[in-house]
Amino acid sequence: MTTRTLPYPPIAPERSAADALVVDPGSLTPGRTRGYPLRREGPSKLTGAAKYTDDLIFPGAWYGATIRSTEPRARLLAVELDPDADWSKVVVVTAADIPGENLVSAIKEDQPVLVPIGGEIRHHAEPVALLAAPDRETIRRLRSRIRLVTEPLPPVFDPELSDHVFARYEIGSGDLEAGFAAADVVVAGEYRVGHQEQLYIESNAMIAVPAEDGGMAVYGSLQCPYYVHKAMRKTLGLASDQARVVQAETGGGFGGKEEYPSIIALHAALLARRCGRPVRMIYERHEDIAATTKRHPAVIRHRTGVKRDGTLIAQDIEIVMDGGAYCTLTPVVLSRGALHSGGPYRCPNVRIRARATRTNTPPNGAMRGFGAPQVEFAAETQLNRIAERLGISPAEIRRRNAYELGDVTPTGQTLRDSVAAQEVLRLAIEAADFERIRAATGRVAVERRGSGEVPAGRLRSGAARTASGIGLALGWHGAGFTGSGEVHIGSVASVELTDDGRVRVLIGSTEMGQGTTTIFPMMVSGELGLPSEVVEMAPVDTAVVPDSGPTVASRTAMVVGGLCIAAARRLRAEVEARNGGRPFVEVYRDDAARHGRTRVDQRFEPYPGIEFDDATYRGDAYPAFGWAACVATVDVDLDTGEVAVRDVVAVDDVGRVIHPILCEGQVEGGTLQAVGYATIEEIKLEDGRYLNDRLATYLIPTALDAPRLTTILVEAPFSGAPHGAKGVGELPMDVGAPAVVAAIQDAVGVWITELPATPERILAALDVATRPGEVRSATAAGTAGTAGAAGTAGAAGTA
């Protein structure tokens, strides 16, 4: 099935605003749009009734604050409280006050909750001490009276120069040397990407509430309640039932609330434990940007051997990711990056070498796409450059190489079903009229260059003020966790018929704006023959819901949704069996009255036939892949290098569309986030500190910067899941940036190999490309890119 969404036509005003019906928020009833349920939490968000963490009131609560390092690397010698200040009405917590292990629960447990005396400060925003007080004014006054005594140590900022490796992978297939020997053309390229901030609307927030039995509850903005639960058990030394995690309404996550909420919860809990009352840790935006995780920066080098007809025959890829100061999720981010780095193309001879190292910058972590957007920008730009070199259209080189059913990936995975690379490619090319528009932009470019007016001199305008271009990218995204992750986690989801005859879904998966609480009732009600409105969602509270695994990796609809469907089927079978086979919908209320509660817990079982060896990196890296194609059209201002992304066609194969409107919303949002990644989103650093750590300086696209979006959803179902879903959240993030960069090249003739493709980089590349007496494909310019420096980043290197 293909569903197609075109941009909404302008709404013709049918009546004046004064005549518009005023709806009392209290009278909103469950409605439908295009036949699908409205977003469950929509009315409360729209009317302001939704309770985000900072809206929760706990009488007597104090405010908490974090005292952070101001140096990138140092030995902590002492934490001194100014003896002239009054410390009697506040509490101060240091590492010495931690009852359990002073480590944040993670893959490699290297990150302290607070740096201990004698310990090493490893980044500029590292938490060292905590302060709580009855009011914010006291905190503001006293926080500057806490002095950190330190001894500076030499920092490392360049991930390529760091000798501390968090993770390393090597993936290979075929015979690389033989592949290059058989190639007609070899193309090399180096690509760089920087940090990206998730920039959820609601900043990070946690409130810890001590219980009388010595336990602790936290209420917060988070993606993964059981990550926080585990961290609390470990650091606070709590038994499982003494730690309770409750998700408040959460204003966006994008990976930014996957791991960091554990640290904030621990900080709040340590203070709450110390002062014996609730403590609120609500980050302001500045602290949130300065201290919490970002997308990993990376350097990616490609050497590719191709036949003259464009057939890929050898890929040699090197990836270096900057992990920041602590390991966090870096090994899995790198793993996904390595596994996606060749792009969705068959190639018989491949070597992928990936490493992630430690630098003295704030730790990098999860962000939508999780390693894939970085490497797919590199892979797609590399392929576009190869096409240019061979004189083949970007569409044609993809048609020749894109995976088809039965192809084998570099880990030896045979793609057995659900391969839609060619279909999404074809649909995107058709919907965007790619070949015709590209021919037209090409003609204009030739005329412009022939006119002698453009490229203009550096200080002159040309006859044309703008140039248009169109670009194409194809991508893939492994569905759910990498390798054996799902097997290790063993998630549980439950569906119950309550004793008073209600149907309730119990999952630890969180709603953060993407639609979890709307689609689960749909999936479950479909199995039970009920309208979705009657199916309830249990609150995300570890005292109530099971561990369904983290809300990450686009796995919620696919994996947890599959578990809920299986649970609902079992519930229906059980109820119908004891009611003489009569349909569930007719008997469930009576059944509950007679038999009381029936609850079905469904635990994850490995997808049949999917096997991966974590040690050798051979086998089925993912149970299935989602496929995406993106065509972007841009206008580049030739005077200033400003890029306006005009139109984007996004075609995404998600396996099964559950709620088309929410699904399209994911594609649109992911695409816009990719446009920001491609064009303006950039963290600038000085001595390991983010320079633009405010909303005034870290800029993302506004509504005015958003392109016209056409979304086409494709369904190539995954046979291992009962409903066929493969996830949608991250897929569109992988393809937007390379499509935009290709469109910029089509418009102005230079390849921007470092993201974001800022006007500064575009003008610098054009300057290099048009300087008299110099070769246009300046390798030197491509390798120099220091963020923010004038005229260093630029054109792509070629072999």
Add this chain to the structure above:
Amino acid sequence: MPAEPPIEVPSRLSEAYALLAAGPIVPIAGGTDIMVRITGELGPLPERMLDLSRLDALEGVALELGTLVLGARTTYTEIRRSALCREHLPALVGAAATVGAVQIQNRGTLGGNIATASPAGDTLPVLLATDAEIVVGSHRGERIVPAVAFFPAYRRTALAPDELILRVRIPLLTGREVRFRKVGTRRAQAISKVVMAVSWRSHGKTAGWSDVRVALGSVAATPIRAAGAEAVLEGARPTPETADAAAEALAAELRPIDDVRSTAEYRRVVSARILHRIVRDAGSW
């Protein structure tokens, strides 16, 4: 947020002047700059504040004998909607339209843009390019400061501590053209990388330009006039040769810096190209 500083709300200028004379007190109109400071994060809080919202003398847009007069409390939205501004000074309307977002335009004022004296203030190059005069007042009386002399140093103004910005007077000259261009990181809510206003008087196709002003923001510590480029353009016609020479002169005289928003090189080159484009468009070649 820490406790608010005490706020005085005078309804007559004389009361405001007395409060200023008793200083220190920080005036607040729309608050779009001041409120950022009130979080206490970006420096000390003001001890006292002077709310200008009841001073009617600071309001209104009027045409007085060939001069456009804008009260200091005129908001960007009012400038955008003002029939007088749209007819007589569309470049100022264009500048107001690039400030912040709609909410900021509803609150922020022309007087505030001047008082904040940011080198990136979007309306300031228009004021410099149109020979605007800033009328300031105190208990000692009123005086007029030319816009070009109002910004002596980084984020400093010519205001004495007890003075208040009252209004802006912009002379309207026959045959004058004013152009405005802002380059920012995104299409709205962006502090400018380069902001430029250029004005000139033309006297028919064959005669050269006169009264040329080239004013820029975000390329120096203050909003500036570019004397070198002006000298090239003064008396010249908008030919390709003129445009080339003016762009060269501008690039040669600018000394921008690298900062978090852009690079010195980008600012220099783009300033020159925008000026070149403005001359090209004026010459229709």
